[in-house]
Amino acid sequence: MSKLAVNGGSPVRTEPFPNWPQWTDAERKNVLEVLESGNWFRFYGDRVAEFEKRFGEYHDGKYALAVSSGTAALEVCMAALGVGPGDEVIVPCYTFVATATAVIHAGATPVYADVSLDDFNIDLDSVAQLITPRTKGMIVVHFGGCPCDMDKVIAFAKERGLWVVEDAAHAHGGKWAGRGMGSFGDAAGFSFQNSKNITAGEGGLFMTNDEALMNRAFSFHSYGQRTGYPWYSHHIVSRNLRMTEWQGAILLAQLDRLEEQTKLRLENARKLDAAISAIAGLATVGSSDPRASERAYHLYQFRYAPGIPGVSRQRFLEALIAEGVPCSAGYPVPLYKQPFMEEVAPPEGQGAYNQLHLPNAEAACREAIWLSQSLLLGAEKDTQDIIDAITKVVENASELQSAAS
Numbered sequence: 434m435s436k437l438a439v440n441g442g443s444p445v446r447t448e449p450f451p452n453w454p455q456w457t458d459a460e461r462k463n464v465l466e467v468l469e470s471g472n473w474f475r476f477y478g479d480r481v482a483e484f485e486k487r488f489g490e491y492h493d494g495k496y497a498l499a500v501s502s503g504t505a506a507l508e509v510c511m512a513a514l515g516v517g518p519g520d521e522v523i524v525p526c527y528t529f530v531a532t533a534t535a536v537i538h539a540g541a542t543p544v545y546a547d548v549s550l551d552d553f554n555i556d557l558d559s560v561a562q563l564i565t566p567r568t569k570g571m572i573v574v575h576f577g578g579c580p581c582d583m584d585k586v587i588a589f590a591k592e593r594g595l596w597v598v599e600d601a602a603h604a605h606g607g608k609w610a611g612r613g614m615g616s617f618g619d620a621a622g623f624s625f626q627n628s629k630n631i632t633a634g635e636g637g638l639f640m641t642n643d644e645a646l647m648n649r650a651f652s653f654h655s656y657g658q659r660t661g662y663p664w665y666s667h668h669i670v671s672r673n674l675r676m677t678e679w680q681g682a683i684l685l686a687q688l689d690r691l692e693e694q695t696k697l698r699l700e701n702a703r704k705l706d707a708a709i710s711a712i713a714g715l716a717t718v719g720s721s722d723p724r725a726s727e728r729a730y731h732l733y734q735f736r737y738a739p740g741i742p743g744v745s746r747q748r749f750l751e752a753l754i755a756e757g758v759p760c761s762a763g764y765p766v767p768l769y770k771q772p773f774m775e776e777v778a779p780p781e782g783q784g785a786y787n788q789l790h791l792p793n794a795e796a797a798c799r800e801a802i803w804l805s806q807s808l809l810l811g812a813e814k815d816t817q818d819i820i821d822a823i824t825k826v827v828e829n830a831s832e833l834q835s836a837a838s
């Protein structure tokens with residue numbers, strides 16, 4: 434008789450995991466206050482401004498500018514840094530599409546670096562090989578919430594005269610060596626899209642410690658206006674990327690929960706790491722550097738590597754899902770294989786983007802297993818169920834081998 438749920442056995446778990454997004458009366462009260470104040474626009478109310486102040490302080494950033502999305506935040510970074518045609522910007526190829534499209538929208542050329550299989554973050558050895566006289570800077574992504582080694586990244590960039598942007602869309606509330614993510618580079622972008630660790634459905638935030646960058650960012654996000662000038666005075670060609678007071682109100686309530694939720698995710702992730710690192714065929718992902726010990730988790734990731742003989746990752750995932758643990762394979766291809774990249778002219782001297790082969794990123798696409806951050810917000814029993822489900826699938830893998838043959 435089959436034991437595995439995927440073969441008709443009874444699953445480890447039938448109850449759902451914690452839902453996302455989460456809210457309380459605090460969100461309800463904050464939104465109603467905005468409604469009844471009639472100040473729905475950020476320059477008439479003070480919710481967005483208050484959120485910027487508190488989010489910036491929490492992440493050790495001097496200036497914070499709320500925007501309409503994480504994508505917008507990265508576009509604001511490029512505009513503030515003056516990125517334009519002829520510039521090359523190095524980005525990791527295992528990331529969300531916005532990391533690269535921000536560069537493309539600025540008129541510049543994205544140059545894809547490989548990632549490290551230890552943490553799925555950008556690999557500086559790969560970056561070093563890609564630098565040309567046209568390279569202006571690099572965007573690093575704290576993938577899944579795992580901090581890049583920011584001591585190394587900043588030293589590397591300084592030595593070569595490059596700027597650094599942190600794509601911190603996965604890293605809210607995380608710290609590197611006790612300092613907030615997003616505060617290390619020249620500028621940073623955060624996202625508050627629905628899946629992110631605090632959310633208003635959509636939203637983003639630009640952060641910097643540089644006043645000149647902040648001023649350019651502000652102008653770019655609000656029709657080219659400048660503080661101190663008449664409102665109908667537009668200094669650069671730009672956009673409207675502002676956040677609404679509704680989003681500010683909700684994010685203020687979400688921010689109050691961030692510290693506690695970040696700690697809980699970390700605690701549960703450590704238990705998963707301990708269990709998974711003891712299972713043959715599976716590998717944990719993430720830095721063991723003590724400077725990363727207060728990291729955020731947007732994703733809990735592990736690698737199906739080398740895996741179980743005769744059982745594909747897909748089969749393993751199906752079995753785990755059937756046991757009641759929602760999980761996915763993550764990105765199916767690195768960004769250079771995306772159809773939209775065919776529209777983009779490759780860097781000088783490089784063939785078409787889709788001819789690239791960056792081995793670690795391709796391995797990550799073949800091997801990764803992702804659990805979303807909300808699965809880490811459960812009680813002890815919830816995390817134990819995840820461990821039990823993984824253990825059960827591994828121990829009964831022979832059922833999958835025969836089913837696969």
Ligand SMILES: *Cc1c(COP(=O)(O)O)cnc(C)c1O
Nearest residue numbers: 502503504529531602624625626
């Ligand atoms: C979500 C995400 C973004 C974009 O944020 P949106 O708010 O969805 O526009 C950028 N970079 C990374 C790594 C992301 O995961």
